[in-house]
Amino acid sequence: MQEDQRVWLEIQADDLDLGRIPAYWIENKVGNSFWHVPIPPQAVGVRLHYRSVAQHGGSDIAFGPYQDSIVRPNLPDRTESPDLLGRTAEGLVGNRMMTVRVDGRGSTYDVYFPTVGLHSHVRPKEGDLPQSRSHFRAIVGGLAIGRRLDWFTERASWESYQKYSGDTNLLTTEMAWRHGPIRVVISDFVAMGQGLPRNAGHEVSPGQYVKRFRVTNEGNGLRQAMIAVYVQAEVNGGVGDTSLSWHDQGRALLAINRGHMHSNKKLARDATVAFSLALDPRGDVDCEPTGPNEAILYRWIELPAGKPVTVDLLVSGAFTGWWGDMGTFEHWLRPSLAWFRSPEADLDALEQETAQCWARYVEPIPDLHFPKAWYAMHLRRSALAAAIHADAETGAVASGLDRGLSAYCWPRDALWVGSALERLGHPGINKGVFRFLNQVRMAHQPFLYWFQKYSMDGVPEWETPAIDQTAMIPWCLERYLRHTGDLDFVSSVWPMVEQAALVCQGNSGGHPGLYMDDGLHLISSAGMGDQIFGAFLYSNAAVVVGLRSAADLAVRMGREELARSWDAAADRIWYEGIDRAPASSQPGSPGLVDTETGRFFSGRRLSTLRDLWTRHPDYLLDRSDKLDVGILALAVPFDLLPASDPRLRRTFQAIEQANLSATTERDILSRFTYEPTLINRPPTPGEPQEVSSLATLWAVRYLFQLGRETGQGQHWLRAVQMLDAILVRLSPLGLTLKWASRGQDSARVVANPGGTAWRLQAMLINAMLDLAGLDYDAVDRLLTYRPILPSTWPQTGITQTFACGKVTCRLERPIGTKVHRLTVDAELEVPVKLLVQVTCPGLSEIGRWEAAPAAEEPSFDRPTSRLSWSVRLPFGASERVYTWG
Secondary structure, eight states, X not given: OOTTEEEEEEEEETTEEEEEEXXXXXXXXXXXXXXXXXXXXXOTTOEEEEEEEEEETTSOOEEOOOEEEEOOOOOOOOOOOOOSSOSOOOEEEEOSSOEEEEOTTXXXXXXXXXXXXXXXXXXXXXXXXXXXXXXXXXXXEEEESSSSOEETTOTTTEEEEEEESSSSSOEEEEEEETTSSEEEEXXXXXXXXXXXXXXXXXXXXXXXXXXEEEEEEOSSSOEEEEEEEEEEEOGGGGOSSEEEEEETTTTEXXXXXXXXXXSSXXXXXXXXXXXXXXXXXXXXXXXXXXXXXXXXXXXXXXEOBTOOEEEEEEEEEEEESSTTOSOHIIIIIHHHHHHHHSTTOOHHHHHHHHHHHHHHHHTTSOEEOOSOHHHXXXXXXXXXXXXHHBOTTTOOBOSOSSSGGGSSBOHHHHHHHHHHHHHTTOHHHHHHHHHHHHHHTTTTTTOOSOOSEEOTTSOEEEOOOOHHHHHHHHHHHHHHHHHHOOHHHHHHTHHHHHHHHHHHTTOOSSOTTSEEETTTTEEEEEOTTSSOEEEEHHHHHHHHHHHHHHHHHHHHTTOHHHHHHHHHHHHIIIIIIISSOOOTTSTTOOOXXXXXXXXXOSEEEEESSTTOOOOOGGGEEEEOOOEEGGGGGGTTXXXXXXXXXXHHHHHHHHHHHHHHHHOSOSSSOOOSEEOGGGTTOOOOTTOOOOOOHHHHHHHHHHHHHHHHHHOOHHHHHHHHHHHHHHHTTBOTTSSSBXXXXXXXXXXXXXXXXXXHIIIIIIHHHHHHHHHHOEEEETTTTEEEEOOOOOTTOSEEEEEEEETTEEEEEEEEOOTTOOOEEEEEEEEEXXXXXXEEEEEOTTOOSOOSOEEESOOOOXXXXXXXXXXXXXXXXXXXXXXXXXXXX
8 A cells, every 4th residue: 555546446247337446445464455345236147357457646557457257146144033132122221432222121132332333343243134233132131930030021921111211311121020929120221420430541431331120029928039131242243253251250251252353344353342241249140151152140039028129230341442352351341340349339329320411411402392291202302312322432423223234423314413412402412523524534535525434433334425425514514603603613623624615516536426417517426315326406405505604614714715616616506507497408408497397306317227326328317206305405404495485395295195195194204205106006905104204304394494484374283293193103212113103003113224313313303493493593693583383282482591591482372362472581691682583374463562671563474474573682681571463
């Protein structure tokens, strides 16, 4: 590997020339340079004809000899036989440095460590399959009372009920024995706070997962029992130098993987990962091996009548960034075991301290004053769930934790999640996202774009170029500046903005799958679905707002020349590439407006080769007839067009019609993309309802804005109905989405490719805050209140703490009347301007206006039934009341 060296693979599949596919350097080893080339999947029997191509600086290109191969039949996918665990693992606990998955019966499904997702040195054996694990396949408790061990996973022996403890990420599972008066409460949490142990180097050891079993005998007499914990380890995916052994001196079970070297780092597990599993010192412990990586820890206990008996299990993690480390036990695990068994280790106090840490996290989250209290509950739960995905050390955000493939950081998902939590009062998490993206931007030279996904410590894992993942960076950074006023931070990451703007003008650094299509005036790249290449409307809309935000930031940084250049590039894409109709007399002319339907095309010049870019006209589709919900981004959140734009309204109406024709339920959008050819397709009997939280909640946000602009209250009613339809499908813990609504039999979990953090949690947060309608611009010191009050609600309101102080807004209107009352309470640290824009569907005149303190009558736009006025709010406490109608 030399400086300025570039490598490609020139490949032909049968008669189709795939061109030169870029290679990505892995490592130098023993005089050899190893490179990785992601080849698009090919059919069985296809003959591959290929050779390597390399260039150093400006020297001549060197070619390797041609080689030939035939794609052989692949082995069938592995299927998992029913195991000890439930079909789905819904519960999540963590401390933003370690994450644990727990199923509905309190059994541990998997552990992510040393990051909240997948570290580059830690990977599941089969990350694309649901049964794949990172470190553990099962940690399951059980109890024997005068009979066989009844494992808590056995439905014939135990009834279960699961919940989070208040507004925390401490999970509680209550078990009732079907064969007698025995109750067990299982508490799962990853320790937080000042009580964490330290390693031999006096560093804090954050990977401490505690599972507590509180067993209560509700009978009349003393009973003897055996409590057991079954462990099935799959440390670092179970591949490499693995072992599960009993450490007699430490009275602990040690699950270790000392690594697996491979020339391809994406297949290597070249790190040492170790866990110790130990029961508390309140009794003797025995260990029964049951397989190569399986064992049972057990202890005899006495259960006095009416008195709970607690048995604690510690799962302590250790990680070393190199393979073959023999010192992890002495350096990390032995000090943790000593802490766990010392008199100073008060686990009751540690559990309370962990709960207090989460309570402090919840403090800045707004209080919603809606008639439906469950809205506020779901807002807090989504905020708590999203936080578990955000790594406190690296700043990366795991896309999802439903399977191994999703536990990576996708820049798109991380930016959406970070921005949503910023709106909730946690800008520090979003700041961490920008630091992560700034850190990885130089890790994949010569390519300039941000890759499709990364490991949680910043190693590229998927190189597909999707332009929106880059374009969103300056857009989200400008929103961060607006919310916080932190221009110093923007200055510290300014090179990231310049690089993103360069990519948004079509310079990928050499990847042929991302470029400016000069004929269409659009950027062509992979779309949001990641498997189709073309010039997509959503992707280019992201480029427009990204360039405009970069230009605004440039002005604030004193770079006016750059700002003019970036604004011009944005205008070219918007006015020449998007906001025009192709000329009927000129095939291939630019534009994304369909004159026949009056809607927008979702894309132009789409590759018909899945997972592969091409410019060959025989493999290009000039325009897409798909109806993509992402088109609504032009209004929400990009604000490029009003939601009432006729083309957007026709697009949404077509999406609605397609959904109604494909399903029997009108309040749920059944999938992200709609095929008009399937509009009249009758549903197959027994066909499951496919629920898309992303599509449905995106439509909800669009309808909120459409109602504001038009004054037509039916849009708000429809939006609330769709929001309710999503909420009733949330699983009991609020972390996943079910196929069927509550009360129906189906318990299938909706698959969310890429994970649920953005598609469910962040979208729910944004929808709730859009409904509340309160925002603050720290740069202009401007509070904006644009509430939404559906006709079936008597009131709406919000209390939120911003950088300027605490503000409460409450809008009331008794059902059946037109009298409105708005109360504004503020406790401000700086004076601000308050702009109020209240849309009152059905209101034809202001009526009697009263204000205390006195204020002039607001302006009233009769067609939209909107009142608008502004007022200066002073430093300190103040209250204002307005009445009209």
